[in-house]
Amino acid sequence: MGASLSRFQESFSQAMISGHEPEDPSVANLVAQPAFAVYRNTVMKGCVDALQANFPAVARLVGDEWFRAAAAEFAAGELPREPSLLAYGDAFPAFLAGFPPASELPYLADVARLDRLWTEAHAAADAPAIGREAFSCRDPGELETAVLQPHPAARWAWFGQAPIFSIWRRNREEGADEGELAWQGEGALLTRPGDAVQWTAIDGPACRFLDACSRSLALDDALAAALEADPEANVVRLVNALLDAGAFCRLGHPRPDSRRTSP
Amino acid sequence: MTSTLTAGLGLKPQHFAQARECPAAGLWFEVHPENYLVEGGPRLRWLEAVRERHPVSLHGVALSLAADAPPDAVHLGRLRRLAERIEPALVSEHLAWSTWRGSYHPDLLPFPRTGEALARVCANIQAAQDALGRPIAVENPSHYLSIEGHDWSEIAFLSEVARRTGCGLLLDVNNVFVSAANLGFGAEEYIDAFPGDRVREIHLAGHSRDPLLGEALLVDSHDAPVAGPVWALYERLVGRIGPRPTLVERDGNLPAFGELLAERDRAHAVLAAPIARAA
Numbered sequence: 149m150g151a152s153l154s155r156f157q158e159s160f161s162q163a164m165i166s167g168h169e170p171e172d173p174s175v176a177n178l179v180a181q182p183a184f185a186v187y188r189n190t191v192m193k194g195c196v197d198a199l200q201a202n203f204p205a206v207a208r209l210v211g212d213e214w215f216r217a218a219a220a221e222f223a224a225g226e227l228p229r230e231p232s233l234l235a236y237g238d239a240f241p242a243f244l245a246g247f248p249p250a251s252e253l254p255y256l257a258d259v260a261r262l263d264r265l266w267t268e269a270h271a272a273a274d275a276p277a278i279g280r281e282a283f284s285c286r287d288p289g290e291l292e293t294a295v296l297q298p299h300p301a302a303r304w305a306w307f308g309q310a311p312i313f314s315i316w317r318r319n320r321e322e323g324a325d326e327g328e329l330a331w332q333g334e335g336a337l338l339t340r341p342g343d344a345v346q347w348t349a350i351d352g353p354a355c356r357f358l359d360a361c362s363r364s365l366a367l368d369d370a371l372a373a374a375l376e377a378d379p380e381a382n383v384v385r386l387v388n389a390l391l392d393a394g395a396f397c398r399l400g401h402p403r404p405d406s407r408r409t410s411p
Numbered sequence: 412m413t414s415t416l417t418a419g420l421g422l423k424p425q426h427f428a429q430a431r432e433c434p435a436a437g438l439w440f441e442v443h444p445e446n447y448l449v450e451g452g453p454r455l456r457w458l459e460a461v462r463e464r465h466p467v468s469l470h471g472v473a474l475s476l477a478a479d480a481p482p483d484a485v486h487l488g489r490l491r492r493l494a495e496r497i498e499p500a501l502v503s504e505h506l507a508w509s510t511w512r513g514s515y516h517p518d519l520l521p522f523p524r525t526g527e528a529l530a531r532v533c534a535n536i537q538a539a540q541d542a543l544g545r546p547i548a549v550e551n552p553s554h555y556l557s558i559e560g561h562d563w564s565e566i567a568f569l570s571e572v573a574r575r576t577g578c579g580l581l582l583d584v585n586n587v588f589v590s591a592a593n594l595g596f597g598a599e600e601y602i603d604a605f606p607g608d609r610v611r612e613i614h615l616a617g618h619s620r621d622p623l624l625g626e627a628l629l630v631d632s633h634d635a636p637v638a639g640p641v642w643a644l645y646e647r648l649v650g651r652i653g654p655r656p657t658l659v660e661r662d663g664n665l666p667a668f669g670e671l672l673a674e675r676d677r678a679h680a681v682l683a684a685p686i687a688r689a690a
Contacts (some may be wrong), residue, residue, distance in 0.1 A: 153479040155529050160520065173560040174523070174559055183555035183593065183628055186621070187518055194517025231473030231486055232448040263588045274451035301452065343453040 164188050167222060171382055195223035198233035199240060203263040205319035206256060218247060237264065258305075258312040259319070262336060266305035266320075269338045269345045272301035277341055277394035286399075288328070294366040296361045296387075297398040301340035301365055304395075306355035308333040320347075341394035348393055353381040358395065364402055416466055416500060416656035418678035420671055423661070427457045429668040431464050437679060439466040439500060441658050445473050447497075448489045449582035454487035458497065466500035468612070468658070469493065473515060475520050476535045476549065478508035487542045494543055501612055501656065503548040504539065506569065516574065519552045524568045532568075536576045548579035548611040554590040570606050579611030584645045585637065585660075589629045590620050602644050607652030615645055615678060616660040634663030637674060641678045646681055654682040 159172035161177050164187055170176045178184055199219040200207050207215040222243045229234040241264060244250050245257035277299050283291070307313065311329045313336035318324040335350040337358070350358075353374035360370035371383050390396065412635045417437030422430055430440055440461055447458055461467065471490065474482050494502060507519035522528055540546055549572060551565060563571070569580055582605055591598035617635030621628035637645075637659060649655070661671055 152525070153522060156522060157479055157508060157511045157520075161514065161516065165517065177559060178556050181556050182624055183621075185623075186555045187520060191516045199515070227516060229513060229515065230483075231445045231510065231515050232486070232489075232636060233445065233517065234449065271449035271452050271454070300450070328640060340452065343456055383567040 153311060161373060163190055165227065191227075192220060192223060193292055194233070194238070194263070195227065196220055198236045202234065202237045202267055203240060203260055205263050205316050206260045209256065209259060209315075209317040210253070214249075218244070218249070221247075221316050240264070254402070255310045255312055255315055258310070259316045260315040262312065264336075265305060265336075266345055266347075267336050269301045269303045269340050272340070275300050275397040277339070278391065278396050278399060280388055280391050282391070282399045284398075293366045293401065294399055295364050295366055295402050296370065296396045297364075297400075298358060298362050299339060299395055299397040301338075301345070302358070302395045303338045304336060304350060304355055304358050306333070306335040308352075310334075312336070314346075317347060337390070337393055337395060339394040346393070350390075351378070351381075351386075353377040353383075354386050354390060357383075357386060358390065361396070417654070417682050418657045418659065418675045419466075419468070420658045420675050421658065421662070422458075422461060422467070423665055424457070426668045426671075427461060431461045433465075433668075433672065435672065435676070435679070439468060439656065439673070441468040441470045441501075443472050444469040444490055444493050445471065446495055448486075452667060455496070460664060462497055466508050467497055468501040468503065468656075469497065469499040470517065470658075471504045471519075473503070473509050474504045474535070474539055475508045475510040476504055476539070477506060477520075477528060477532050478511055478535075479509075479528075479531055479642065482535055482538055482542075483510060487539065491542050491544075494545075501548060502543060503550055503579075503612060504536075505550045505552050505629075506565075506572075507552045517664065521552070521554060521556055521558055523558055524561065524563040525563065526562055529563065529571060530567060533572055533575045536572060536578050540576065540578065546576075546578050548581040549573070549615065549630075550581035550583050551586050551590075553583075553586040553593075555593050555628065555630075557594060566601065566604050566606070570609070573609045575604070580609040581605065581612045581614060582648070583614035583616070584648060585614065585616040585618055585641050586631055588638070588641050588644060589631045592626075592629045598640075598644055602648050603651065605648075610652060613648065613655050613657040615641060615657060615661055615674075632663060633660050642677070642681075645678070648671050649681050649684075657682060 154170050159170040159175040160169050163170045163175055170179055189313055196216050196219040222240055241257045241260035244260050250256045275387050291324045306359045313334040335355045337350045338345055356376040356377040357370050362374040374381050416439045419439035422440040422442050447454055461562050505519045511517050543596055573580055587601050588598050615637045616633045617637055619632040620626055621630055659674045
């Protein structure tokens with residue numbers, strides 16, 4: 149293929165994003181026209197709007213103006229990698245963690261992580277969730293080696309340093325509790341039992357249990373991981389609560405071809 | 412199937428329920444497929460619920476047909492799966508580029524219409540049509556910049572693309588109006604010269620004046636009702652080429668569904684007029 153179309157696009161793209169003086173003289177002529185700003189503004193607005201839609205709790209915490217300035221700075225360094233803008237902003241939480249103006253809000257990056265998990269849960273594959281009945285009529289010996297497979301839409305995270313889940317939900321829910329926050333570690337579980345993403349607080353052992361399940365560890369080993377986090381954990385209640393929330397889609401023995409190797 | 416489509420509306424999530432229930436004859440809806448390229452979840456369910464009642468068209472903004480690179484295979488595969496699921500009445504894209512070296516620029520970017528670009532655009536349309544197993548329609552974008560080095564007029568370029576690939580054309584009347592104002596050509600002449608036999612779909616939308624440059628720069632903003640002169644161009648077009656599926660697009664300053672439906676009904680009436688004359 150001739151190189152001139154490539155050269156034009158390379159130069160146009162760079163001029164739009166970085167504001168560099170274009171190498172291609174025909175693009176330099178375009179940048180000089182006032183209308184070039186229409187493209188630059190549309191691209192930037194598309195990116196910032198997408199980030200604002202994908203990180204609503206962060207936007208509500210910091211306000212429109214702050215958010216859009218931060219989002220524009222992120223977008224200038226990283227355009228979307230794919231046309232589905234729902235996927236845009238993978239790296240936004242990490243960007244916020246290192247963003248100097250956010251240094252007084254050390255919880256902001258983790259709140260962004262929960263916004264991201266919400267989007268992943270919202271767009272994940274469909275599957276029926278299993279309930280407590282999945283455990284009935286099972287031989288206890290068989291259960292020890294069975295694996296609970298997390299539902300494709302289940303997402304969870306443990307935040308040891310701060311009440312990230314409480315902060316996040318206060319900025320996602322209408323009329324959320326405005327009482328004083330207990331400054332302690334929290335976990336969150338997001339599931340999609342009907343069609344809407346729902347969220348609930350979970351503790352450290354539950355997070356460890358889900359982590360183990362996602363690595364395809366047998367039930368016995370997954371429970372051991374939960375008890376390692378807290379030897380006093382009530383594992384029956386823990387598993388039932390996760391099942392009730394719709395966190396799993398299958399209980400069984402991994403098929404040989406689907407067994408993932410654990411790290 | 413397309414013969415039953417009259418005038419349609421861009422489908423907005425805020426209007427899903429009303430859109431689904433709306434009984435207007437010939438009504439259809441259009442979506443940007445990029446918003447539905449998900450593995451599962453409520454978005455697909457909403458779209459399928461609307462699709463159960465109305466024809467749906469997929470109007471892509473991101474195939475980047477004019478980039479000097481083949482369309483992204485992963486994106487094309489997702490688009491194909493969505494098309495298999497939704498069975499769209501029409502599939503369309505733009506004569507523009509948006510993805511370059513793995514970065515997606517959310518806009519429809521211009522390029523010099525050279526012989527090199529023509530060969531590339533044709534190859535990319537062919538790749539898209541092969542992957543989708545159906546012809547697509549390609550839309551004239553809005554123009555803001557005077558680009559040097561065009562070897563082809565836009566109409567000649569689009570006609571040649573359609574001849575070589577068998578694709579259809581989507582004529583956006585508002586884009587013609589906006590481009591004519593910005594680049595200084597005659598909108599009526601453009602509308603009159605457009606190859607009518609290739610037109611599979613027509614778009615109508617609102618535009619706005621640039622906040623800094625005013626009348627000197629019109630922006631295809633989709634945030635206002637269709638302007639009077641655009642309606643006049645539309646009537647002129649339909650009078651010449653006959654009725655074609657017509658879409659009223661609206662993205663910003665979204666009014667109530669009923670207000671959009673009234674605009675759509677106006678297009679519906681324009682489409683019905685030539686038939687009435689012929690009868």
